[in-house]
Amino acid sequence: MVGSFILLLIFVLNGADGSHIVGGRDAASHSRPYMASLQVRGQHNCGGALVREDFVLTAAHCAIPVPYKVVLGADSLSGNEDTQQEFTAVRSFPHPSYDGHANDIMLLKLNGRAQLTEAVQLISLNAGRLGRANKCLTAGWGDIGDNNTLPSTLQEVNVTILSQQRCRKRWGMVPITSSMVCGIGVRVLQGFCSGDSGGPLVCDGAAAGIVSFSGRRCGDPRTPDVYTRISSFSTWITSVLNNN
Structure with missing residues (x-):
């Protein structure tokens, strides 16, 4: 199972990997x-x-x-x-x-x-149901191009929530539990990547998820981003x- 997906943090004290947003944009200064x-x-x-x-x-x-x-x-x-x-x-x-x-x-x-x-x-915690109607985003610092290109400021990217059924179908053998929530970018190659761990998924102004794991290719909708469901x-x- 471990070989089927990549946990977003492999801890190495020397050169620990950082938070990683691809296909995003500069967040307005101190807006998060x-x-x-x-x-x-x-x-x-x-x-x-x-x-x-x-x-x-x-x-x-x-x-x-x-x-x-x-x-x-x-x-x-x-x-x-x-x-x-x-x-x-x-x-x-x-x-x-x-x-x-x-x-x-x-x-x-x-x-x-x-x-x-x-x-x-x-930030308050989201206790409600999540779906495509929610306005969600995730944010972080780090490589913005999946090639060790670091941003000068906090980055953010919009997230569209997927149903559990669609997410499980795309992930195949990797278990997607009810305590997880899946999301994809508005466009292909948008989302978090190897290292954007622990950052919040924010929906309608409240924290709804925590960055957990994704696929081998950042922002690939075939392996949607997976967050821990805070509720x-x-x-x-x-x-x-x-x-x-």
Whole structure:
């Protein structure tokens, strides 16, 4: 099964891969104030979303053996912006049933509480049904051409939600569970790619999914992008937040 698809993060401390949007566009400056950059040794490694002043939601496959530096309020990761706030992730909560494929969700507790500003904001969680009528997008920093071309600012791309039936048919033998949601770009070769892990799928202004895995070719509609469906884990998220 592992050979049939690519998990979006293979952790390597030296030269860890970054978030990866192909066929997207520059996000308006600080228009996605919930975005978090999870960094190792100064390099962006995974994305995330700020769901409480001291908690970031990301993917379980982003778990690493060293603490992340978490950067909030960033537009460009190469500059020293006054809007940026930096924290250390002092504890990680990967879902206890994460098996390397399903239940790919994790919460990170920060060593302090973010100050909410115009550039740093919380995002609410989507608890409703998703379909083609939803206005969705995903965002991230990293290679924009599937060829190690890095953007200067945060990138975003529109996402069209696919039905479970269509997604399962396209993925074939790879299991697509009810706790996953699938999406494709408006055009071919649009979407996330190897490394855009943990970033949010945002539908109608709320976080509905978490970047989990995709196919061998970025943006290929034959192997739609797969996100962890956040609404499937509402009880678990609430429990972790309330107990910490």
